[in-house]
Amino acid sequence: QKEVEQNSGPLSVPEGAIASLNCTYSDRGSQSFFWYRQYSGKSPELIMSIYSNGDKEDGRFTAQLNKASQYVSLLIRDSQPSDSATYLCAVNMKVDRGSTLGRLYFGRGTQLTVWP
Amino acid sequence: KAGVTQTPRYLIKTRGQQVTLSCSPISGHRSVSWYQQTPGQGLQFLFEYFSETQRNKGNFPGRFSGRQFSNSRSEMNVSTLELGDSALYLCASSWVGETQYFGPGTRLLVL
Numbered sequence: 001q002k003e004v005e006q007n008s009g010p011l012s013v014p015e016g017a018i019a020s021l022n023c024t025y026s027d028r029g030s031q032s033f034f035w036y037r038q039y040s041g042k043s044p045e046l047i048m049s050i051y052s053n054g055d056k057e058d059g060r061f062t063a064q065l066n067k068a069s070q071y072v073s074l075l076i077r078d079s080q081p082s083d084s085a086t087y088l089c090a091v092n093m094k095v096d097r098g099s100t101l102g103r104l105y106f107g108r109g110t111q112l113t114v115w116p
Numbered sequence: 117k118a119g120v121t122q123t124p125r126y127l128i129k130t131r132g133q134q135v136t137l138s139c140s141p142i143s144g145h146r147s148v149s150w151y152q153q154t155p156g157q158g159l160q161f162l163f164e165y166f167s168e169t170q171r172n173k174g175n176f177p178g179r180f181s182g183r184q185f186s187n188s189r190s191e192m193n194v195s196t197l198e199l200g201d202s203a204l205y206l207c208a209s210s211w212v213g214e215t216q217y218f219g220p221g222t223r224l225l226v227l
Contacts, residue, residue, distance in 0.1 A: 032214050043206055043218040044159075088159065092214055095172060103172045104149070104216055108158040 002026055002093050006107035015116050019076040023089030023107055026070070032092035033065055033072045038109065039085045048074065079114040086111045118143065120209050120219035128225045134195040137222045141188050141209030147171075148190040149216060150182060151206040159206070165190050166212070194224075202226045 003026040013019045021035075032051055036044035050056045050063040050072065062075040072091070076083055086109040094102045121140045129135050141148050149172075150162040161174035165184035182192040188209075194201055202225050208216035 034215065036218075043204075043221045046215065046217060049215055090216075101171065103161065103164055104214075105161075106151075106159045 002105050004089055004091050004105045004107040006087075006089050006110050008108065008110065010111040010113060012113045012115065013079050015079060015081060015114055017079050017114075019079045019083065019112055019114070021074040021076075021087050021089075021110050021112070023072045023074075023091075024070055025072070025089075025091040025093065025105070027091070027093040028067070028070060030067075030070075030091050030093050033063070034090040034092075034104070035061075035063060035074045036088040036090060036106075037083075037085045038088060044088055076112075079112075081114050081116055084113050120207060120217055122205075122207050122219040122222050124222060125220065126223050126225075128227060129197050130227050131197055131199060133197050134193060135197060135224065136191055136193045137205055137207075137224075139190045139192075139207030139209075139219060141190070141207075142217060145209040145211050145217075146188055147210045147212060147216075148184055148188065149208045149210070150190070150192050151208065152176075153204045153206055153221075154202075162192065162205075197226045199226050 035048040038044045048063040056063045060077045064073045088109045089107040090104045123138045147166045149164040152160045164172040168184045179195045184190045204221045206221045207219045210216045
């Protein structure tokens, strides 16, 4: 069973704080990891991708990957009210053991609220 | 580059009818994936097409079907609509199936 688990939240942080979003996945062999942001009533928007262990920074966003622990996280520094959205973690996992075919599996998302 | 486009954006149907949704991927992208999103179930994978072939399929009944054309545009069809089919249907395109970019979605309401 392929699973991507996220903290269901909701997560509420004050403006200017660091928001930390977490995700675990079931397939140890996964190589590609993505974070999407989805505003209410809108479609998901890709904000980060990460492929190697360690940190990847893009502006106020930092993705962290630990393949040994099967864990990926997203940190949002200096959180702004405009960051209030649902954040979806997605992992590319093989469809079947032994198969070369993979697809993106999504977590159910963590709802983040940043209050002024 | 133009993004992913989906038509129509909104649709109201009644139970028992069928519906066809369309998706035009980003130019050069060959993979199109479809998802159903509802408040209770989150993002549910329907199927993925790559070079006109269905490459992956989710756990949806046979009433849900799709196809992809030689220009990579894709359609999905839902026959014999049920109330539970009311959802946001999202299409995502990618070059070979990894990094996916979503369209704005089609919001379907079944009455």
